[in-house]
Amino acid sequence: MLTIQEILETIKMVQEEKLDIRTITMGISLRDCSHPDPYAACQLIYDKILRLASNLVEVGEKISREYGLPIVNKRISVTPVSMIAEPSRVDSYLPFAQALDRAAKDVGVNYIGGFSALVHKGCTAGDDILLDSLAPALAETERVCGSVNVATTRAGINMDAVYKMGHVIKDLARLTARENGLGCAKLVVFANVPEDNPFMAGAFHGPGEPECVIHVGVSGPGVVKRAVEKVPGADLGTISEEIKKTAFKITRMGELVGRSAAEKLGVPFGIVDLSLAPTPAVGDSVAEILEAMGLERCGTHGSTAALALLNDAVKKGGAMASSSIGGLSGAFIPVSEDAGMIRAVADGSLGMDKLEAMTCVCSVGLDMIAVPGETPAETLSAIIADEAAIGVINQKTTGVRIIPVPGKKVGEMVEFGGLLGRTPVLPLNRYSSAGFIARRGRIPAPIQSLTN
Amino acid sequence: MQGQTWKEAKGNRIIISVIGPDRVGIIAGVANVLASNEINILDISQTTLQEYLAMVLIADLKKSRIDLDTLKDQLHQKGQELGVRIDAQHEDVFQFMHRI
Numbered sequence: 132m133l134t135i136q137e138i139l140e141t142i143k144m145v146q147e148e149k150l151d152i153r154t155i156t157m158g159i160s161l162r163d164c165s166h167p168d169p170y171a172a173c174q175l176i177y178d179k180i181l182r183l184a185s186n187l188v189e190v191g192e193k194i195s196r197e198y199g200l201p202i203v204n205k206r207i208s209v210t211p212v213s214m215i216a217e218p219s220r221v222d223s224y225l226p227f228a229q230a231l232d233r234a235a236k237d238v239g240v241n242y243i244g245g246f247s248a249l250v251h252k253g254c255t256a257g258d259d260i261l262l263d264s265l266a267p268a269l270a271e272t273e274r275v276c277g278s279v280n281v282a283t284t285r286a287g288i289n290m291d292a293v294y295k296m297g298h299v300i301k302d303l304a305r306l307t308a309r310e311n312g313l314g315c316a317k318l319v320v321f322a323n324v325p326e327d328n329p330f331m332a333g334a335f336h337g338p339g340e341p342e343c344v345i346h347v348g349v350s351g352p353g354v355v356k357r358a359v360e361k362v363p364g365a366d367l368g369t370i371s372e373e374i375k376k377t378a379f380k381i382t383r384m385g386e387l388v389g390r391s392a393a394e395k396l397g398v399p400f401g402i403v404d405l406s407l408a409p410t411p412a413v414g415d416s417v418a419e420i421l422e423a424m425g426l427e428r429c430g431t432h433g434s435t436a437a438l439a440l441l442n443d444a445v446k447k448g449g450a451m452a453s454s455s456i457g458g459l460s461g462a463f464i465p466v467s468e469d470a471g472m473i474r475a476v477a478d479g480s481l482g483m484d485k486l487e488a489m490t491c492v493c494s495v496g497l498d499m500i501a502v503p504g505e506t507p508a509e510t511l512s513a514i515i516a517d518e519a520a521i522g523v524i525n526q527k528t529t530g531v532r533i534i535p536v537p538g539k540k541v542g543e544m545v546e547f548g549g550l551l552g553r554t555p556v557l558p559l560n561r562y563s564s565a566g567f568i569a570r571r572g573r574i575p576a577p578i579q580s581l582t583n
Numbered sequence: 584m585q586g587q588t589w590k591e592a593k594g595n596r597i598i599i600s601v602i603g604p605d606r607v608g609i610i611a612g613v614a615n616v617l618a619s620n621e622i623n624i625l626d627i628s629q630t631t632l633q634e635y636l637a638m639v640l641i642a643d644l645k646k647s648r649i650d651l652d653t654l655k656d657q658l659h660q661k662g663q664e665l666g667v668r669i670d671a672q673h674e675d676v677f678q679f680m681h682r683i
Contacts, residue, residue, distance in 0.1 A: 199672035387679040
């Protein structure tokens with residue numbers, strides 16, 4: 132029999148510490164939707180999404196009520212569009228993005244991911260068209276998210292794609308200038324991208340995934356922060372232990388919701404992704420966890436070590452709680468979405484260099500970072516190359532979601548609104564990287580031994 | 584949780600939690616809602632949470648014909664009358680978190 136303390140602990144996690152299921156994401160394969168006629172292909176895509184996902188939102192809400200757990204988002208990820216659209220004879224994939232957007236709207240999900248291409252070794256004809264279509268497609272649609280994988284540990288870094296993505300990001304910012312370049316918040320450039328990530332903007336349904344699958348993303352920075360605060364003055368081994376126990380409990384919730392949703396929807400259950408995903412709400416912050424460990428401000432010396440401890444303990448607890456852990460699983464450090472990160476940037480404690488260092492030990496990368504609008508495309512490419520190098524050498528996923536905010540200068544505050552939050556514009560190194568980026572080509576795959 | 588164990592965890596038991604300032608009639612109010620829906624109370628325990636009363640009831644929905652959503656609404660309404668927060672959740676959510 133459960134004890135009253137256990138029951139109240141669970142209730143407190145949800146009520147006070149903002150434990151939530153961040154997303155139920157349905158992955159849908161579109162591999163049977165290709166067609167030489169692009170409009171026929173778009174119709175097949177639209178019909179298939181509506182057939183499989185029409186009660187996703189309803190089921191999500193039912194589970195949320197039954198268990199008393201908030202399920203914040205219901206989303207869809209699809210096969211990378213570059214693979215599906217390739218047989219269609221067109222020179223822009225914009226209609227495909229519009230079909231996805233319409234399907235997302237009609238089933239009631241707020242984001243659909245998969246306007247994507249995997250180009251770590253090189254681009255096919257379809258990949259090239261997708262890359263060229265990214266900026267207009269993400270600017271003209273509301274709910275479509277895109278991602279491009281430009282590097283893997285086994286293939287190295289495709290610097291032609293890295294070069295191109297700098298320009299795509301600039302174009303996308305320009306096309307969405309009226310909303311502070313918000314289009315860039317829907318685009319992630321990855322290295323070693325996971326195929327089953329349920330979190331936007333980087334979600335897509337990888338080629339190794341089944342026909343249709345349910346993934347769950349759980350979050351709970353507030354719960355972890357409380358766990359750290361419960362052991363004041365304890366040594367770091369004890370803190371790691373506390374975080375592990377908490378991560379275990381949170382992941383169990385994801386497992387329960389995932390299984391329940393999969394059963395109700397009649398599709399297989401994929402993975403639970405336990406990622407501490409902050410929101411702009413105070414108390415729902417990864418930076419505040421690091422500060423609870425004894426750092427005066429996130430970003431000061433010691434932040435990388437504290438984040439490494441946190442990320443590893445989260446993974447260990449999660450791996451014990453579910454045999455289907457996947458996706459990104461760790462701690463996210465999106466600047467504009469985390470009240471503690473925003474404060475750290477505003478106070479001058481956290482900058483680009485420290486953020487880059489922190490991405491070596493956390494689950495993704497440079498996320499939701501606003502930089503001056505006049506930043507050259509080559510500099511953006513160079514930032515992507517640095518981040519890809521970290522991922523490739525350390526055999527981990529890294530990503531870049533960066534917004535060169537049109538017309539904004541260093542230190543100015545930018546509002547993105549809602550869960551995307553707000554952030555001051557960060558300063559970048561003022562020296563040029565253009566000569567390096569202009570060389571293009573490929574950075575070869577790294578040696579896998581002699582790894583010091 | 585796989586196969587057999589997953590199936591066993593699915594039952595009709597729910598956990599009803601009441602949190603708020605203590606006053607006369609809280610147990611009676613909740614019990615009334617449950618009784619009128621033919622819901623059997625298996626266990627009641629209470630404690631104080633800071634200055635508040637925290638009461639937890641485990642109940643069995645087996646013989647009842649009400650669905651959890653409607654029951655939640657009725658309990659919520661009763662909670663407003665009594666000035667406390669009343670919620671009902673499926674037992675699995677607690678079992679999954681605290682029992683392997």
